[in-house]
Amino acid sequence: MLQKVVRSTVIDAPIERVWAVLRDFNSHDRWHDVVAESRIEGSDRSDQVGCVRSFILKDGNRIREQLIGLSDADHSSTYCIVEATLPLLRYVATVTLKPVTDGDRTFWHWQSTFATPPGRERELREAVANGVYEAGFANLRRHLDIGADLNGSRGPARHAAGPSVPSRRIVVPVYGDAEVLRAEEGEAAAPGPDEVRIRQRAIGVNFIDVYLRRGWMSGLLPLGTAGGAVLGMEAAGTVVDVGPGSSGLLAGDRVAYLGPQPGAYCSVRTVPTAWVVRLPAAIEDDVAAATLLKGLTADLLLRDLGRVEAGTRLLVHAAAGGLGLLLCSWAASLGATVIGTVSSEAKARVAREHGCRHVVVTADYRFADAVQRACGGADVIVDGLGDAARDQNLAALAPRGHWISVGQATGMLQPLPPDALLAKSATFSRPVVFDYVSSPALLEMRTRRLWDALASGACAVPPIERWSLDAAAQAHARLESRATIGALVLTA
Amino acid sequence: MANVYVSTVIDAPADTVWARVRDFNGMPQWHPAIADSRIENGEPADRIGCIRHFHTRDGGVIRERLLALSDYEYSCTYSILESPMGVENYVATLKFTPVTDGARSFAEWSAEFDCADARERELVELIGNGVFQGGFDALKSHFGRR
Numbered sequence: 001m002l003q004k005v006v007r008s009t010v011i012d013a014p015i016e017r018v019w020a021v022l023r024d025f026n027s028h029d030r031w032h033d034v035v036a037e038s039r040i041e042g043s044d045r046s047d048q049v050g051c052v053r054s055f056i057l058k059d060g061n062r063i064r065e066q067l068i069g070l071s072d073a074d075h076s077s078t079y080c081i082v083e084a085t086l087p088l089l090r091y092v093a094t095v096t097l098k099p100v101t102d103g104d105r106t107f108w109h110w111q112s113t114f115a116t117p118p119g120r121e122r123e124l125r126e127a128v129a130n131g132v133y134e135a136g137f138a139n140l141r142r143h144l145d146i147g148a149d150l151n152g153s154r155g156p157a158r159h160a161a162g163p164s165v166p167s168r169r170i171v172v173p174v175y176g177d178a179e180v181l182r183a184e185e186g187e188a189a190a191p192g193p194d195e196v197r198i199r200q201r202a203i204g205v206n207f208i209d210v211y212l213r214r215g216w217m218s219g220l221l222p223l224g225t226a227g228g229a230v231l232g233m234e235a236a237g238t239v240v241d242v243g244p245g246s247s248g249l250l251a252g253d254r255v256a257y258l259g260p261q262p263g264a265y266c267s268v269r270t271v272p273t274a275w276v277v278r279l280p281a282a283i284e285d286d287v288a289a290a291t292l293l294k295g296l297t298a299d300l301l302l303r304d305l306g307r308v309e310a311g312t313r314l315l316v317h318a319a320a321g322g323l324g325l326l327l328c329s330w331a332a333s334l335g336a337t338v339i340g341t342v343s344s345e346a347k348a349r350v351a352r353e354h355g356c357r358h359v360v361v362t363a364d365y366r367f368a369d370a371v372q373r374a375c376g377g378a379d380v381i382v383d384g385l386g387d388a389a390r391d392q393n394l395a396a397l398a399p400r401g402h403w404i405s406v407g408q409a410t411g412m413l414q415p416l417p418p419d420a421l422l423a424k425s426a427t428f429s430r431p432v433v434f435d436y437v438s439s440p441a442l443l444e445m446r447t448r449r450l451w452d453a454l455a456s457g458a459c460a461v462p463p464i465e466r467w468s469l470d471a472a473a474q475a476h477a478r479l480e481s482r483a484t485i486g487a488l489v490l491t492a
Numbered sequence: 493m494a495n496v497y498v499s500t501v502i503d504a505p506a507d508t509v510w511a512r513v514r515d516f517n518g519m520p521q522w523h524p525a526i527a528d529s530r531i532e533n534g535e536p537a538d539r540i541g542c543i544r545h546f547h548t549r550d551g552g553v554i555r556e557r558l559l560a561l562s563d564y565e566y567s568c569t570y571s572i573l574e575s576p577m578g579v580e581n582y583v584a585t586l587k588f589t590p591v592t593d594g595a596r597s598f599a600e601w602s603a604e605f606d607c608a609d610a611r612e613r614e615l616v617e618l619i620g621n622g623v624f625q626g627g628f629d630a631l632k633s634h635f636g637r638r
């Protein structure tokens with residue numbers, strides 16, 4: 001006997017907004033809590049009828065499903081299970097959206113038919129109805145609420161990408177000091193498949209921008225390329241247009257991004273949609289640019305690498321910098337004992353206000369004795385200082401401590417012999433944030449955690465110093481002078 | 493060919509709403525624009541092909557033929573045989589679908605018709621906002637009061 005499940009709901013968003021997410025056959029790991037991983041097999045695109053998606057569910061089950069019908073006219077998608085570790089036999093499902101014209105909302109109808117082994121009909125009907133469909137309704141509502149633009153007045157501009165548009169940008173003509181930076185007119189190409197063009201309002205300034213400008217990472221920022229060597233790893237703004245593909249993004253969406261290829265110091269930029277997250281209403285553009293890369297770095301440092309919890313002794317260098325303040329407040333709310341190093345009393349005051357319990361004011365990177373006296377050594381060190389603080393970091397570590405190098409403001413860290421770690425059974429890590437947001441699902445999960453922490457106050461927004469895009473050289477000079485407190489943002 | 497599509501959400505289960513609108517001869521009981529109605533030739537109101545003959549409150553005479561009725565899909569399709577509106581080949585469908593999360597229903601009312609080009613906007617507005625949305629507003633208010 002064929003089982004039938006029907007579930008439906010009304011979503012408080014225009015149909016274009018909901019369809020932009022649901023038409024993407026490969027989007028579920030970004031919004032549905034049941035799905036841990038999703039990928040399209042082979043080289044098919046996710047709007048290719050006949051493509052197969054491979055799901056790994058959070059409970060370990062695997063499902064392969066084939067798209068057998070897709071209609072932008074009817075806003076409907078039909079798919080079947082071709083292979084699964086769950087006994088859902090001859091499973092065919094259809095998702096249909098209809099506009100609620102009275103209020104610009106969306107009616108969402110989700111139904112399926114399938115057979116089951118004898119005796120398991122009810123159990124599997126409920127698993128599909130509640131675990132997949134109703135949970136999906138709630139999860140998509142949450143996913144859309146992340147965006148601030150539910151009722152914005154937008155046309156269906158998804159494929160209406162125009163030609164190149166002018167973009168003011170900051171280039172590095174030669175490696176060197178801050179004065180080498182030059183403003184010039186460039187252009188942002190029309191978005192190609194799975195790309196989006198963004199009118200940028202705020203651009204985050206990070207220490208990696210300085211390293212790139214100095215030529216320390218010339219592989220990542222080669223000079224003399226056609227597009228010019230443009231700095232910048234993150235920005236926030238508004239979607240101008242969207243290339244072909246199923247991105248879940250619409251023109252007019254407020255977004256932010258971070259990406260492993262520099263180029264963000266400009267007014268309009270075209271980037272892969274895989275880098276992009278939609279912004280909640282509560283997060284302003286400059287806050288997003290000030291906190292996205294640094295906040296996700298803090299997230300991976302505290303959770304993945306530092307495993308910071310109540311009682312962890314965490315040493316944060318440059319504690320009054322953008323990353324430093326995010327780390328101090330977030331770690332303090334997790335119950336950690338935070339020790340910070342700063343270069344001035346003014347910075348010490350701000351660090352304390354952000355949850356730093358012990359502050360070491362030092363202009364010459366001597367802090368190990370003070371750390372040992374304050375708490376008996378650090379379980380975790382977040383080090384953006386680099387070479388000048390190398391020996392002091394080793395001395396400040398507690399037994400079994402973990403030294404995490406995230407930057408080298410004082411100079412490139414000289415090679416560390418493995419035996420240097422032996423005396424304390426210490427661990428050394430050198431993470432890159434982009435590897436921790438390498439899939440849309442990971443990016444979505446981490447940014448959600450960051451926005452939630454900022455909204456709840458578990459993590460405080462650092463002070464933001466704003467410079468115009470054309471004044472990027474002054475902003476760099478400020479950052480390198482160690483005079484700034486909090487995060488630096490360029491406004492375009 | 494002109495198209496009209498109006499939809500809404502009504503705060504009552506689809507079977508309850510359907511019970512109120514199913515009667516092809518019952519529009520005066522729920523639609524504020526209809527004054528009276530009868531089925532021609534004494535036929536039952538749920539016989540496919542029957543013709544309802546009614547007056548609007550502003551005195552117009554309309555005759556419509558029942559083309560399809562489904563108690564399974566809660567839907568009804570009909571055509572206009574005669575009306576003062578100046579439409580041809582007019583076919584409309586009224587349909588209700590349960591919204592399973594909450595005892596609500598999704599209501600759709602759509603029509604296709606031919607008319608003089610110059611009158612299309614006026615007629616789409618009249619039928620969409622006046623007739624269809626007017627009927628939905630009456631249903632929403634009726635079921636919202638309970």
